[in-house]
């Protein structure tokens with residue numbers, strides 16, 4: 001078994017971060033000590049009621065479009081920068097049309113280079129580029145709104161959490177269902193003790209993904225469309241030929257180099273009310289069941305059994321949490337506490353089995369609470385929704401704290417990504433020591449805590 005690759009020292013800072021043609025960005029980050037201190041101080045001050053927040057968006061198509069509209073819906077936000085590697089209508093085009101006074105970029109490094117007037121950055125790119133873009137943005141003192149999962153590796157998630165704290169910026173991961181009445185109500189019911197202390201959790205996603213799973217890399221290459229900057233799309237990942245419809249847009253999810261599979265895609269949503277309600281953070285061990293992975297794609301089904309240290313909301317000193325994903329999957333009925341065997345379960349969601357009852361948290365619908373006698377509780381309290389997008393904008397302007405800040409989203413993402421490491425080693429129990437960031441009993445698994453980066457694109461670690 002090969003020795004684990006050493007983790008980069010957390011204080012290590014690369015001398016050269018970006019390609020040579022980005023001289024001015026290099027210049028601004030070499031003097032980062034001064035620049036960051038100033039900008040963090042400027043932007044963390046309390047804003048006046050009429051002061052505006054200037055934002056830039058990286059990845060304006062796909063989910064990025066609704067992220068941009070969601071944040072820009074805040075009455076005090078100006079969109080001043082737009083960046084997308086695809087200039088066609090569904091990507092940069094529609095954003096440029098709507099926010100016509102914003103500067104346009106195809107390279108996020110240039111956007112950051114010219115970001116003197118920008119206080120907040122939205123990062124809505126594929127997973128593997130979240131940290132490489134967010135980290136230098138935070139180092140420049142920008143507030144960051146970043147898509148889920150927060151990062152592509154556990155190391156990156158830890159770095160994002162550290163960077164947000166170090167630079168004092170406002171952060172929010174976009175697991176926006178957290179702010180929906182359905183999830184807020186579920187968390188409230190647990191905190192109110194409606195099912196008593198929780199004994200075990202089952203979470204699942206039984207939907208049919210449309211992206212490639214369990215296939216080999218296609219051979220050959222297709223011509224790159226003139227509106228796509230394939231070199232920039234690949235960013236920190238190792239270069240490979242362009243193939244139509246295989247990676248960009250959307251289908252990157254199924255590829256290990258870019259996405260995080262079904263657990264990574266949905267874990268930060270479906271496990272979120274479990275983490276929020278029970279205040280769990282880092283698992284101590286996990287074991288996955290999954291077919292052997294193809295070299296480059298993610299699996300089409302997995303089960304990951306985690307063990308977390310107990311909290312004041314759990315019945316025991318440890319809490320078992322099991323994740324299931326496969327088309328049509330749901331947890332074993334005999335494990336579901338007070339839920340009648342003929343009760344219809346949602347296609348995706350969680351069941352929290354408590355001492356006094358069991359809570360079903362559908363993804364996404366209002367929770368259902370089964371009492372000890374297996375009857376459904378009625379007239380439950382309802383907690384109203386808040387706006388996950390404007391919450392971040394408001395917090396940047398001195399309002400109340402965000403709820404999916406990186407201090408919360410970092411550990412949630414780490415747990416999800418540890419599960420994806422487990423999928424690489426089916427049937428093998430992995431022991432996790434969060435303080436040292438070590439999978440203490442498995443050197444080969446430990447190597448997946450971080451990953452190699454394309455030369456010249458190494459992230460700017462804290």
Ligand SMILES: NC(=O)c1ccc[n+]([C@@H]2O[C@H](COP(=O)([O-])OP(=O)(O)OC[C@H]3O[C@@H](n4cnc5c(N)ncnc54)[C@H](O)[C@@H]3O)[C@@H](O)[C@H]2O)c1
Nearest residue numbers: 059061062063083084085086091124125127147148249250
């Ligand atoms: N919170 C949610 O409900 C939700 C829903 C869908 C997607 N997502 C997340 O949003 C992110 C994007 O997913 P998607 O489905 O929209 O992907 P996508 O591929 O459809 O869209 C990504 C957009 O980013 C652009 N882009 C890619 N690389 C870029 C780069 N280096 N610089 C600038 N622009 C770049 C693409 O051209 C495209 O416009 C992912 O992290 C995904 O997990 C979240």
